[in-house]
Amino acid sequence: MDPDILSTFKILIIGESSVGKTSLLLRFINDSFDSNVSATIGVDFKTKKVTVDGNTVKLAIWDTAGVERFRTLTPSYYRNAQGAIVVYDVCRRETFNKMQTWLDELDTYTTKRNIVKMIVGNKIDQDSRQVTREEGIKFAKRHAALYIESSAKTRDGVECAFEELVQKIIQTPGLWEASVNQTGTISITQGNDAGYLPKSCTGWSCSLN
Amino acid sequence: MASVNDSKHSGDDPTTECNRLFIKSGKGLQLRALLSDAGLYSYAAICALSLHELYNYEWDQAFNQSCINNLLQHLQLPKQVKGVMISLIEGQGNQSTDAYVELLLGETNLKGKSLLVVEDMVLLAVKGGNYDARMRVLIRHMASLLRVPLELLELYEESVVEFLTEEHKEPSEEEQQELNKRNRGRKIKRYALIGLATLGGGAVLGLTGGLAAPLIGAGMGTILGGAGAAGAAAALGSTAGIAIIGSLFGVAGAGLTGFKMKKRVGEIEEFAFGPLTLKPQSSIVSNNNNRAFITQQLHISIVISGWLSDDADDNFIRPWRSLLCSREQYYLRYESQYLLELGKAMEYILSFAVSMAAQEALKYTILSGLLNAIMWPASLITLASVIDNPWGVCCRRSAEVGKQLAEVLMAREQGQRPVTLIGFSLGARVIYYCLREMASRPGKCEGIVQDAVLIGAPVTGSSKEWSRFGRVVSGRIVNGYCRGDWLLKFLYRTFSMASGVAGLQPINLKDRRMFNYDLSDLVSGHSEYPEKMREILELIGIRTRSLDSMATGDMAMKKSNSDLPVRSKVSLLTLRRCKSDNAVHQCGLDEEKWKETLAAASLETLAISSPTMSTSPSELMTP
Numbered sequence: 001m002d003p004d005i006l007s008t009f010k011i012l013i014i015g016e017s018s019v020g021k022t023s024l025l026l027r028f029i030n031d032s033f034d035s036n037v038s039a040t041i042g043v044d045f046k047t048k049k050v051t052v053d054g055n056t057v058k059l060a061i062w063d064t065a066g067v068e069r070f071r072t073l074t075p076s077y078y079r080n081a082q083g084a085i086v087v088y089d090v091c092r093r094e095t096f097n098k099m100q101t102w103l104d105e106l107d108t109y110t111t112k113r114n115i116v117k118m119i120v121g122n123k124i125d126q127d128s129r130q131v132t133r134e135e136g137i138k139f140a141k142r143h144a145a146l147y148i149e150s151s152a153k154t155r156d157g158v159e160c161a162f163e164e165l166v167q168k169i170i171q172t173p174g175l176w177e178a179s180v181n182q183t184g185t186i187s188i189t190q191g192n193d194a195g196y197l198p199k200s201c202t203g204w205s206c207s208l209n
Numbered sequence: 210m211a212s213v214n215d216s217k218h219s220g221d222d223p224t225t226e227c228n229r230l231f232i233k234s235g236k237g238l239q240l241r242a243l244l245s246d247a248g249l250y251s252y253a254a255i256c257a258l259s260l261h262e263l264y265n266y267e268w269d270q271a272f273n274q275s276c277i278n279n280l281l282q283h284l285q286l287p288k289q290v291k292g293v294m295i296s297l298i299e300g301q302g303n304q305s306t307d308a309y310v311e312l313l314l315g316e317t318n319l320k321g322k323s324l325l326v327v328e329d330m331v332l333l334a335v336k337g338g339n340y341d342a343r344m345r346v347l348i349r350h351m352a353s354l355l356r357v358p359l360e361l362l363e364l365y366e367e368s369v370v371e372f373l374t375e376e377h378k379e380p381s382e383e384e385q386q387e388l389n390k391r392n393r394g395r396k397i398k399r400y401a402l403i404g405l406a407t408l409g410g411g412a413v414l415g416l417t418g419g420l421a422a423p424l425i426g427a428g429m430g431t432i433l434g435g436a437g438a439a440g441a442a443a444a445l446g447s448t449a450g451i452a453i454i455g456s457l458f459g460v461a462g463a464g465l466t467g468f469k470m471k472k473r474v475g476e477i478e479e480f481a482f483g484p485l486t487l488k489p490q491s492s493i494v495s496n497n498n499n500r501a502f503i504t505q506q507l508h509i510s511i512v513i514s515g516w517l518s519d520d521a522d523d524n525f526i527r528p529w530r531s532l533l534c535s536r537e538q539y540y541l542r543y544e545s546q547y548l549l550e551l552g553k554a555m556e557y558i559l560s561f562a563v564s565m566a567a568q569e570a571l572k573y574t575i576l577s578g579l580l581n582a583i584m585w586p587a588s589l590i591t592l593a594s595v596i597d598n599p600w601g602v603c604c605r606r607s608a609e610v611g612k613q614l615a616e617v618l619m620a621r622e623q624g625q626r627p628v629t630l631i632g633f634s635l636g637a638r639v640i641y642y643c644l645r646e647m648a649s650r651p652g653k654c655e656g657i658v659q660d661a662v663l664i665g666a667p668v669t670g671s672s673k674e675w676s677r678f679g680r681v682v683s684g685r686i687v688n689g690y691c692r693g694d695w696l697l698k699f700l701y702r703t704f705s706m707a708s709g710v711a712g713l714q715p716i717n718l719k720d721r722r723m724f725n726y727d728l729s730d731l732v733s734g735h736s737e738y739p740e741k742m743r744e745i746l747e748l749i750g751i752r753t754r755s756l757d758s759m760a761t762g763d764m765a766m767k768k769s770n771s772d773l774p775v776r777s778k779v780s781l782l783t784l785r786r787c788k789s790d791n792a793v794h795q796c797g798l799d800e801e802k803w804k805e806t807l808a809a810a811s812l813e814t815l816a817i818s819s820p821t822m823s824t825s826p827s828e829l830m831t832p
Contacts, residue, residue: 010302041286042250045293045301060301069247072315073254076308 005049007176008058009169010080011162014102015087016095017066020122023152024087025063028162033153040065043077052166059166078109082175083116083165090121090149093130096139103143114175116168117145120161125151240329241284248316249284251309252326256280257297258306259350263721264343265300268651268680272343273298283333306354313355323355328365331507335369340507341656342627342683349684366507367536477609479545485512485526485538506537508627508659511614513541515634515665515738516552516603520545528739531753532746534629541639543610544603548635551599555696558596559736561589589699600700604667607635611642618657619647627659627683631751633738637666637712648677658682663711664689664728664745665738667697671708672718679720687749688716689726696735724749 013021022037022044029046044063049056062081064074078084086102088095099119106117119140121131133149140147146164150157169175241249260273277294297304314321327348334344352362512532517524525540532538618628632640640663647654661682678686690712691697697712712735715725726749732741746753 038287041246041290042254043293044289045296060296062302067247069245070250072312073247073251073308076304077302079303 004056006055006057006170008060009082009166009176011059011061011165012077012081012084012106013061013063013087014074014084014106015066016089016092016098016102017068019066019087019089019092019095020152021063021066021085021087024085024120024122024150024158024161025061027152027155027158029061031155033155035153039067040070042070042073050162050166052163052170055170057166057170059162075105075109078106079111081110081115082112082169083118084110085118085120085161085165086145087120087122088131089123090131090136091123091126091128096121096131096135099139103145112175114172116165116172116175117143118161118165118168119143119145119147120157121147121149123151123153124149124156125154240325243318243325244313244316245318246286248313248319249286250290251313253277253280253284253286253290253294254297254304254309255306255313255351255354256330256347257294258304258309259347259354261298261300263347263350263683266679268655269343270298272341272655276344276347279333279337310354310356324357324361324365326355327352327357327362331362331365331369335507339625340627341625342659343656345508345627345659346683370505370507477544477606477613479543480610480613481542482511482539483525483542485510485529485532485540506535506626508535508537508629509623510534510538510629510631511541511623512538513543513630513632513636513639514548515632515636515638516555517545517549518552518556518739520549524549528633528742529631531743532631533752533754534631534746541610541614541636543639544606547599547603547606551596551603551635554596554599555736558589558592558696561592593699596700603635604638607638608642611639611644612646614639614643615646615654618643619650619653621657628657629660629662629684630658631660631662631664631746632666633664633689633742634667634712634735637663638668641666641668641711644678644681645674647681651680654681656683660684660687662687662689662749662751665691665694665697665712665732665735666710667700668711669708670711670714670716672716674708675711675716675718675723676720679722682722684722685724686720686722687724687726689728689745689749690714691732691734692727692729693733694735 013025015021017039022040023033025044025046026032026034026037029048040063042065046061046063048059048061050059051057062077064070064077084106086099086106088099090096103117106115119136121133121136136149137147146168148157148161148164150161152158244252257277260269260276264270264273274295277291277298281291281294296302313319313326314323319325330348330351334340334348349359349362352359510532512526512529514525514528521527525542525545529538529540617623630640630643632638640661644658644661647657658681661678662685664687666688675686675688688711692713694713697710701710715727716723726745728741728745728748731744731748732738738745743753
C-alpha cells in the first residue's frame with residue numbers, strides 16, 4: 001500500500017433515479033459533465049486519492065443505480081461503507097420526499113452504526129426549484145447528516161461535498177480504524193479507540209508497511 | 210488521481226468472430242433479449258464474484274480478465290460495467306452473490322429457469338473451441354449458486370456434443386474453403402503427433418478420419434430446446450463454429466486412444482491409453498452407422514491403476530468398473546510387466562503378514578501417540594527383499610510415466626477439454642509427477658486438469674510441494690489417505706521423510722482446491738484400495754455406476770445407448786420437452802417430480818430401446 005495513504009474509505013452514492021448521482025461522480029472524478037448520461041447499470045465503481053487537512057486517503061466510490069429494478073442489489077453494496085452521499089433533485093419534490101426511505105434503508109443495511117451521511121440537493125443551476133435550502137437543512141439536521149447543495153453541471157459544491165464527507169469520516173475514529181483492521185495487515189488492540197486523534201494516524205500507517 | 214481499472218481488449222480471438230455470427234443470425238442472443246439489464250448485470254456479477262472466489266492467484270488474473278471480457282462482450286453490457294466487474298474479481302466491496310442470485314432468479318422472463326443462464330455459459334465457453342478446465346469449474350460453481358443440479362448441467366454438455374456430432378451435411382463452398390485452409394496447416398501436425406492409426410480412438414471424428422472432422426458441426430438443425438440451444442445452432446453450426454469441434458475433441462478427433470508414443474521419456478517401455486467404458490472383448494467394429502462407441506464428451510477422465518494382480522485382459526480396468534466420473538473415460542496402461550511383478554510381490558508378502566494389518570489398525574487407534582517408531586517384526590524384514598526391488602523399480606518408472614503423461618496432456622492430445630485424473634497407489638504417483646511436471650511449465654499448464662484424485666499416494670506429503678498444483682488443477686486436488694496403511698509405512702521404512710507420505714496423512718495445505726479424505730475406515734491397508742474403489746469414490750464424491758447396471762453384463766450394449774441408461778434418456782426427453790413447456794428448466798425441481806420423470810422415462814426407454822439403437826432425440830420423441 002502507498003505509505004502516504006492513511007486509509008481507504010468506502011463511499012456510497014444513493015438516491016432516486018436521475019437525480020444526478022453519476023453526474024456528481026463524474027464531475028468529482030474527471031471534472032466532466034455530460035447532460036446525456038445513461039442510467040447506471042448495477043453500480044459504477046471509481047477510486048480517487050484526495051488530500052484533506054494534510055491527510056491523504058483513497059476513496060472507493062460506489063455509485064449505485066437508482067432505477068427500481070436494481071433496487072434489490074443496492075443493499076449488498078452498503079456493507080462496510082464509511083460514508084454515504086444521499087442525493088435528491090431540488091427541482092423534483094418527489095425525490096426529496098423519498099429521502100426518508102433511503103435513509104431508513106441505509107440504517108437497515110449498513111454495518112457501521114456511525115456511518116457518515118451527507119445529504120446533497122443537486123441541480124441547483126436549474127430555475128424550477130421545488131425544495132428550498134431551508135427544508136433541506138432542516139431535514140439533514142433531523143437525521144444528523146451533513147448537508148450541501150450542488151450542481152454537477154456548474155461544478156458548485158461537488159468537491160466540497162466529498163471533502164466535507166472525508167473530513168467527517170476522519171474525525172470519526174471508530175469508523176475507519178476498523179477498515180485498517182479489515183485489510184488484515186495489522187491487528188489493533190481494542191483499547192486504543194478512545195481519545196484517538198486523527199493527526200497521530202500517520203504513525204499507524206507506517207506500521208502497516 | 211482517478212485509477213479506474215481498464216484492461217486490455219482481447220479482440221483477436223475467435224470469439225469475436227462468433228459474436229458477429231451470433232448477431233448476424235439474429236437468434237443467438239435470446240438469453241440476452243430475455244433478461245433485463247439488471248438480470249444481465251447480475252449474471253455478470255455472479256460470474257465475477259465466482260472468479261474471485263475460485264481463482265485468486267496472481268497467475269489466474271489473465272484468465273479472469275479474458276473470461277469477464279468475453280462475457281461482457283457476449284452480454285453487450287456497457288463499458289462502465291467492466292470497471293465494477295474487475296473490482297468484484299479483485300474482491301473489493303466484499304460482496305456475496307446472494308442478492309444477484311435472487312435478482313436473477315426473480316427475473317420475470319426467466320421464470321426461475323436458471324438453467325438457461327448456465328447453458329449460455331457453456332456455449333460461451335465452448336464456442337472459442339477451447340473448453341478450459343477453469344471455465345468448467347467456474348460453470349459448475351455458478352450452477353450450484355444458481356441452484357441448477359449438476360446432472361442437468363452435464364446433460365446439457367452432452368446435448369451440445371450430440372448436437373455437434375449428430376448430423377452430417379455436404380459442405381457448402383464456403384465451408385469447403387475453410388476446411389481446406391484448416392487442413393493445410395493441420396495435416397503435418399496430425400501426422401507428426403499420431404499418425405493415421407486413429408481407428409482405435411472411435412468417435413465419429415476418428416472414424417471419418419481427420420478430414421471430415423471439422424465439418425461435423427456444419428449446417429445443423431436445431432435439436433435442442435431452450436433459448437440457449439437455439440443460440441448454439443446459430444453459433445456453432447457456422448463456418449467459424451466448425452473450427453470448434455476439431456479443436457475441442459483433440460487432434461482430428463483421434464483423441465487419446467490413437468496416441469502413439471513417439472518420443473519416449475526416460476526408459477518407459479509401455480504407455481498407452483484405452484477406453485474404460487467397455488469390455489475390450491465385446492464387438493465394436495460392427496457398429497457401422499458412424500456411432501461412436503466412446504461418445505465424445507466435453508469432459509474426460511483418465512484413471513491409473515497402481516499395480517496389477519494378474520495378467521488378464523481387464524487387469525488395468527477392473528478396479529474402475531464402478532467409476533462414472535464422465536461418460537468418456539480412459540485408462541492408462543503403463544509398464545504392465547513391472548506392475549505385475551509388484552502385484553505378485555505384494556500378494557506374497559501379504560500372505561505372510563495377514564495379522565500385520567490388524568496389529569497396525571490397533572496401533573494407530575489406541576496407541577498412536579506412543580508408537581512413532583514402529584518396530585517391524587523380524588519375519589517381515591526378512592521378506593523385505595521380495596518387495597523392495599519391484600517397488601523401487603515401479604516407483605522410478607511411475608515418475609517417468611507421470612512426466613510422459615504431462616507431455617501428452619500439455620500437447621492437448623485429448624483435445625481442448627478438461628481432464629480429471631484419478632489414480633491409486635503408484636497410479637497416484639503417476640498423477641503426482643504429472644502435475645509436478647506441468648507445474649514447472651507456467652503458461653502452458655493452466656486450464657487442462659479439472660480434478661486430480663490421488664488415493665494412497667506414495668509421494669511426499671509436503672504441503673509446499675503440493676501447493677504448486679494450485680496452478681495446474683482448476684477444481685479439486687483430492688488426497689485419500691489411510692493412517693493404518695502398514696504396507697506403505699513398511700515400504701517407506703528406510704526413508705526419513707520429515708514431511709511424511711501423502712498416502713498416510715492429510716496434506717496440510719490451505720487452498721480451496723485441497724481436499725483430504727481419511728479412508729482409514731474403509732480400507733485397512735494398501736492392498737484394499739482396488740476392491741474398495743467404489744466406496745472410496747463415493748466418499749470422495751465421484752459418481753459411480755449403480756450396482757445393477759454393473760451386474761447386467763453386456764456393457765457394450767449399454768454403451769450404444771449410453772452409459773447412463775436411465776438418466777441420459779431423461780436428458781433427451783426432458784430437453785425435448787422443455788422446448789414446449791420448459792418443465793425441467795424450472796429450478797429447484799422437487800424431488801418427487803424428478804423421480805416420477807425418471808421412472809416414466811425409463812419405461813419409455815424400455816419400450817423403445819433396442820440393443821444397437823443409436824438414440825437420437827428425434828427417434829425418442831416419436832411415440
